Amino acid sequence: MKSLFDWLDDRTGWRRIAHEALSENIPGGARWRYVWGSTLTFALVAQFVTGMFLWMYYSPSATSAWESVYHIQHVAAGGWFLRGLHHYMAQAMSILLVLHLLQVVIDGAYKAPREVNWWFGVGLLFLTLALSLTGYLLPWDQKGYWATKVSTNLAALTPFVGPEVQRLIVGGADYGHHTLTRFFALHAGVLPAATVALVVGHVALFRRHGITPKRPLRKPDAAFWPDQVLADAVACLAVLATVVFFTVRHHGAELSAPADPSEEYPARPEWYFLFLFQFLKYFSGHTEVWGAIIIPSLLAVVLGAMPLIARWRMGHRFNLVFLGLLLAGAGFLTWQARREDRGNPEFQMAVQRAERDAARAVSLVQQSGGIPPEGAAAMLRQDPLTQGPKLFARNCASCHRFDGHDGLGQARTEEITAATGDTWASLAAARSSSEAQLRAMNPQVGTVAAGTKLRVPELISASDLAGFGSRAWLAGMMDPAQIAGLHFYGGTKFKDGKMVKYVREKVPKYSPAQREQLQQVIQAVSAEAQLPAQAEADLRDAAGIEAGRKALRESLGCTDCHAFRRPDEDATAPDLTGWGSREWLVGMITDPTHDRFYGKRNDRMPKFGRDGVLSPLAVGQLADWLRSAPASQSR
Amino acid sequence: MKLSSGPVVPGEPRRIFFKAAAAAAIGGVLGLVPVLTGVWVWLDPVRRRTHSGAGAFLRVATLESLPADGVPRRFAVVAEKIDAWTRTPQTPVGAVYLRRTSDGTGPGKVTALNVVCPHAGCFVDYQASRTGYFCPCHNSTFAVNGAIDMPSSPSPRGLDELAVEIRGREIWVQFQNFQTGRADKVALS
Numbered sequence: 001m002k003s004l005f006d007w008l009d010d011r012t013g014w015r016r017i018a019h020e021a022l023s024e025n026i027p028g029g030a031r032w033r034y035v036w037g038s039t040l041t042f043a044l045v046a047q048f049v050t051g052m053f054l055w056m057y058y059s060p061s062a063t064s065a066w067e068s069v070y071h072i073q074h075v076a077a078g079g080w081f082l083r084g085l086h087h088y089m090a091q092a093m094s095i096l097l098v099l100h101l102l103q104v105v106i107d108g109a110y111k112a113p114r115e116v117n118w119w120f121g122v123g124l125l126f127l128t129l130a131l132s133l134t135g136y137l138l139p140w141d142q143k144g145y146w147a148t149k150v151s152t153n154l155a156a157l158t159p160f161v162g163p164e165v166q167r168l169i170v171g172g173a174d175y176g177h178h179t180l181t182r183f184f185a186l187h188a189g190v191l192p193a194a195t196v197a198l199v200v201g202h203v204a205l206f207r208r209h210g211i212t213p214k215r216p217l218r219k220p221d222a223a224f225w226p227d228q229v230l231a232d233a234v235a236c237l238a239v240l241a242t243v244v245f246f247t248v249r250h251h252g253a254e255l256s257a258p259a260d261p262s263e264e265y266p267a268r269p270e271w272y273f274l275f276l277f278q279f280l281k282y283f284s285g286h287t288e289v290w291g292a293i294i295i296p297s298l299l300a301v302v303l304g305a306m307p308l309i310a311r312w313r314m315g316h317r318f319n320l321v322f323l324g325l326l327l328a329g330a331g332f333l334t335w336q337a338r339r340e341d342r343g344n345p346e347f348q349m350a351v352q353r354a355e356r357d358a359a360r361a362v363s364l365v366q367q368s369g370g371i372p373p374e375g376a377a378a379m380l381r382q383d384p385l386t387q388g389p390k391l392f393a394r395n396c397a398s399c400h401r402f403d404g405h406d407g408l409g410q411a412r413t414e415e416i417t418a419a420t421g422d423t424w425a426s427l428a429a430a431r432s433s434s435e436a437q438l439r440a441m442n443p444q445v446g447t448v449a450a451g452t453k454l455r456v457p458e459l460i461s462a463s464d465l466a467g468f469g470s471r472a473w474l475a476g477m478m479d480p481a482q483i484a485g486l487h488f489y490g491g492t493k494f495k496d497g498k499m500v501k502y503v504r505e506k507v508p509k510y511s512p513a514q515r516e517q518l519q520q521v522i523q524a525v526s527a528e529a530q531l532p533a534q535a536e537a538d539l540r541d542a543a544g545i546e547a548g549r550k551a552l553r554e555s556l557g558c559t560d561c562h563a564f565r566r567p568d569e570d571a572t573a574p575d576l577t578g579w580g581s582r583e584w585l586v587g588m589i590t591d592p593t594h595d596r597f598y599g600k601r602n603d604r605m606p607k608f609g610r611d612g613v614l615s616p617l618a619v620g621q622l623a624d625w626l627r628s629a630p631a632s633q634s635r
Numbered sequence: 636m637k638l639s640s641g642p643v644v645p646g647e648p649r650r651i652f653f654k655a656a657a658a659a660a661i662g663g664v665l666g667l668v669p670v671l672t673g674v675w676v677w678l679d680p681v682r683r684r685t686h687s688g689a690g691a692f693l694r695v696a697t698l699e700s701l702p703a704d705g706v707p708r709r710f711a712v713v714a715e716k717i718d719a720w721t722r723t724p725q726t727p728v729g730a731v732y733l734r735r736t737s738d739g740t741g742p743g744k745v746t747a748l749n750v751v752c753p754h755a756g757c758f759v760d761y762q763a764s765r766t767g768y769f770c771p772c773h774n775s776t777f778a779v780n781g782a783i784d785m786p787s788s789p790s791p792r793g794l795d796e797l798a799v800e801i802r803g804r805e806i807w808v809q810f811q812n813f814q815t816g817r818a819d820k821v822a823l824s
Binding site: 045240 | 651654655657664665668669672673674675676677682719722723724
């Protein structure tokens with residue numbers, strides 16, 4: 001073994017290199033405060049290793065980036081862990097950078113003759129931030145897409161050459177394949193190469209000038225090996241343990257829904273850029289360039305000039321104060337940004353919707369055993385469960401509700417002025433809400449008096465469609481106590497119509513036999529809907545359904561007004577043939593004024609399909625989503 | 636932790652040895668975690684046996700498109716393909732030579748050969764002039780029935796024959812690819 005090492009030493013001189021690397025003198029011996037540079041080097045190497053393996057799976061294009069990251073995250077064994085290491089190590093690096101910077105400034109290690117090394121360090125700081133920024137876009141998910149879009153739009157504010165700079169970064173006028181190929185080349189090629197070059201220079205100059213010891217020296221000098229190496233290794237291990245902890249706790253990095261320019265997303269940058277994001281809020285339209293470009297650039301210039309400022313008698317103190325204020329300011333802005341988001345229910349709802357889309361995208365891919373060649377965003381755009389609630393919220397929820405909300409889980413509210421005699425209780429009753437709910441909506445209001453401005457749930461003016469087509473929904477409608485309520489006809493002109501009159505006058509007088517028949521009619525009409533969630537029950541109750549069909553025509557006389565399974569020119573109410581089925585719902589949404597539905601009696605419902613408000617695809621998605629509610633969701 | 640090496644005292648070499656050993660051990664962990672994670676993920680394709688539809692019969696042609704003259708004709712094999720994350724419903728996954736011979740009754744006999752040369756995986760040509768197949772890469776030659784026709788042929792086995800079923804007027808082939816470079820047929824999965 002020894003002769004082999006001797007041979008190798010003779011050919012390479014490795015012993016001298018190793019000795020030089022490890023025998024570096026540490027004045028005053030090893031100390032914990034010197035570990036930060038080593039932890040950053042370790043983090044950088046770990047990023048290169050994990051990044052290289054991620055590269056073997058990643059595919060940079062607008063129809064394959066999210067898809068390949070999905071594969072890493074959910075298909076390749078251990079992929080989530082690899083991606084998590086890379087993601088959280090990047091976050092650890094930004095913290096370690098700040099710690100390293102602080103230690104260098106506090107210990108005065110940036111002053112002459114180490115100016116050039118300081119500039120290398122500042123360069124590395126910006127390179128690392130650029131690596132984070134470019135990496136954030138690569139998964140091509142909503143989160144990265146919208147956040148990066150904001151930063152590249154800000155680049156367009158650069159004086160004189162802004163639009164050209166933006167086109168160069170984005171690879172064209174709009175985000176697409178070339179944005180990804182460019183960002184990926186930067187992230188995996190240009191920036192790492194520049195980082196390596198600067199690190200080599202940084203370490204070489206550090207060795208040339210030696211460590212800047214913290215005075216007074218507490219112990220005799222010692223060599224780098226093994227004391228300082230051990231301290232560095234322990235610190236690196238702590239970094240790694242933290243990164244592994246977060247990776248396991250969050251099951252790797254988040255992958256939100258595939259990027260889609262037509263879907264909203266509350267764009268927020270990664271947390272270490274939040275201070276810049278918040279800072280921008282304080283600049284009005286035409287002064288934005290100050291917040292986005294000029295002030296940050298000036299701060300960067302001061303950072304770079306620190307060694308020169310330090311020549312001045314009070315310079316070092318100025319630098320310390322400047323850095324302290326900069327960090328405190330950034331910390332305050334970050335806290336402020338978080339606080340604003342936490343107190344913003346609309347932001348929270350938007351985050352929830354985005355998470356819902358992300359989860360749906362994953363389960364959709366898993367169900368269909370793969371992603372179509374057009375990509376996952378296209379798949380999500382076709383999906384009724386994703387699009388249905390959004391279409392409902394945009395087009396239907398101004399009158400209808402879905403289980404009390406707008407389809408996306410949000411309550412619709414409006415502001416009113418209380419009249420004389422209004423109390424919490426009377427308002428709660430009038431708005432089919434509860435006192436507690438009203439008080440929660442108006443935390444600033446103590447007691448209600450005439451003229452008090454209050455936020456209250458908007459009144460529903462058409463039926464609540466959660467569970468439409470189900471037996472439970474129909475049973476509610478055939479209940480004399482409920483039919484004229486807001487969940488059914490209460491908000492429409494039909495509240496004084498024949499159906500309401502019939503249910504309120506005739507149903508309470510039903511004999512036990514007729515009650516039994518009513519249950520069968522409910523089963524029979526609901527069976528027309530052929531709801532997937534009710535298929536089993538429909539099969540089980542086939543006999544009752546058959547009896548219901550008969551009762552509906554004969555003893556209960558539904559066909560006096562409704563048509564059922566045969567043409568009926570005298571029918572004045574919606575056709576019960578296929579009531580609630582996909583075909584029936586599509587027809588109803590397309591044109592409620594068709595003779596088969598409300599005809600001339602239609603009360604305000606728009607002809608969504610016939611007037612071109614919704615495409616046939618959208619109408620179908622709405623119908624599919626309304627019919628997809630699990631049986632448990634039907635009232 | 637006390638880190639500095641003080642003045643030389645008895646037991647010092649042992650203390651340095653333990654520190655060096657601890658530093659080396661931790662260094663090993665630091666290196667191994669990212670590297671082993673990466674290698675483990677990288678090895679995923681070796682562990683994964685994807686369902687490539689191998690072994691299923693696929694509709695390739697109709698009897699009308701294949702005259703019973705004993706001359707091989709080439710047809711694309713179209714099937715659902717799962718390529719990593721992408722699922723393509725109908726896309727070419729390979730090609731076969733079909734050849735129909737007639738005994739005068741019924742539809743006759745149809746044989747199917749995979750176009751892939753069993754030597755190194757090139758696409759073999761059918762050459763009417765020599766009534767046989769010829770591989771343009773390393774000059775393997777095969778008779779019209781797919782058997783090796785010259786002892787000097789580099790291919791270790793004849794062209795891979797695939798099972799055929801005639802369903803009505805349709806020709807269905809059990810499409811499969813096989814490992815190249817060996818004398819026996821081993822299906823790829």
